[in-house]
Amino acid sequence: MNKILINDSIMERKKMIDIEDRGYQFGDGIYEVIGVYQGKFFMLDEHLERLERSAREIQLSLPSSISEIKENLMELVQVNNLQEGVIYLQVSRGVAERWHYFPSSDTKPVLVAYTKLEETMREEEDNGATAVLTEDIRWLRCDIKTLNLLPNVLAKQKAVEHKAVEAIFYRGDVVTEASASNVFIVKNNEVLTHPANHYILNGITRRKVLSLCDDLNINLQEKAFTVKDLLEADEVFVTATKLDVVPIIKVDQQTIGTGSPGRTTKKILHAFRASIK
Numbered sequence: 001m002n003k004i005l006i007n008d009s010i011m012e013r014k015k016m017i018d019i020e021d022r023g024y025q026f027g028d029g030i031y032e033v034i035g036v037y038q039g040k041f042f043m044l045d046e047h048l049e050r051l052e053r054s055a056r057e058i059q060l061s062l063p064s065s066i067s068e069i070k071e072n073l074m075e076l077v078q079v080n081n082l083q084e085g086v087i088y089l090q091v092s093r094g095v096a097e098r099w100h101y102f103p104s105s106d107t108k109p110v111l112v113a114y115t116k117l118e119e120t121m122r123e124e125e126d127n128g129a130t131a132v133l134t135e136d137i138r139w140l141r142c143d144i145k146t147l148n149l150l151p152n153v154l155a156k157q158k159a160v161e162h163k164a165v166e167a168i169f170y171r172g173d174v175v176t177e178a179s180a181s182n183v184f185i186v187k188n189n190e191v192l193t194h195p196a197n198h199y200i201l202n203g204i205t206r207r208k209v210l211s212l213c214d215d216l217n218i219n220l221q222e223k224a225f226t227v228k229d230l231l232e233a234d235e236v237f238v239t240a241t242k243l244d245v246v247p248i249i250k251v252d253q254q255t256i257g258t259g260s261p262g263r264t265t266k267k268i269l270h271a272f273r274a275s276i277k
C-alpha cells in the first residue's frame with residue numbers, strides 16, 4: 001500500500017502538504033471513498049459521476065478527464081494489490097496565496113488518491129448495532145461531497161463516546177442521514193429513506209439498495225420521516241461504502257422493533273452481499 005496517485009502520476013507514498021493548499025486551508029475541495037471487494041471496484045462509474053457533479057457544483061475543474069482518473073485508479077489498485085478495502089480520492093482547488101475568492105485560472109487543482117485495507121462490518125451486519133441521535137448543524141448543500149466535514153466529525157465522535165456505530169442527524173423533527181451513511185426505516189413492510197435533495201448525500205450504496213428493493217419487489221419510498229417515526233419503526237438500517245448494510249437495533253437506548261435485525265433488512269443485506277461476489 002506504499003503507492004499513491006498525485007494528479008496523473010503513481011509514486012511512492014509521501015506525507016506532505018503545501019501549507020497554502022486550499023483543501024488544507026479552506027476545505028476547498030471534494031472527495032470520494034470507493035469500495036474494493038475481491039480486487040474489484042464497487043460502482044466505480046457512479047462514484048466518478050458523483051465526483052464530476054461535486055466538482056461542477058463548486059466550480060472546480062478536475063485536473064484530468066474522468067476516463068483518465070478511472071484508468072489511474074485501476075492501476076493504483078493493481079500496483080498496491082488491494083483485495084479488500086477502499087480508495088480515498090481527493091481533489092482540492094490547488095495551491096495559491098490565501099484569499100477567500102478563487103485563485104487565478106492558471107492554478108492547477110491537486111488530485112491525491114491512496115488505497116487502504118478495510119474489511120466490511122460483518123459482525124454488525126449480522127447482529128445489529130446501535131446509534132445515537134444528534135442535531136444536523138451542517139450547511140445546506142450536503143448533496144456535494146466536499147472536504148468540509150467538521151460537523152460529521154463531531155457527530156461521529158459522539159457516536160464513539162456512546163459506543164455506537166453511527167450518529168443519526170435530524171433537522172427540526174426530520175431525520176436526514178447519519179454522520180457517514182444514509183438512513184432507512186422499515187414500517188409495515190415498507191422502506192422509507194430521505195429524498196436525495198440538498199439535505200443529504202446521495203450515497204452510492206444507497207443507490208444500490210434502491211435498485212435491490214426494486215429487484216426484490218420491496219415497496220420503497222424516498223420520503224422524509226421524523227425522529228418519532230424512526231424510534232417507532234419496525235426496522236432501521238444504515239448504508240455506506242464498506243459499511244454496506246448495517247441493521248440498527250437501538251437508538252439512544254430506545255430498542256428498535258424486536259431488538260434484532262429485521263426480516264426486510266436481512267433480505268436486502270443478503271441481496272447486497274450476493275451482488276458484490
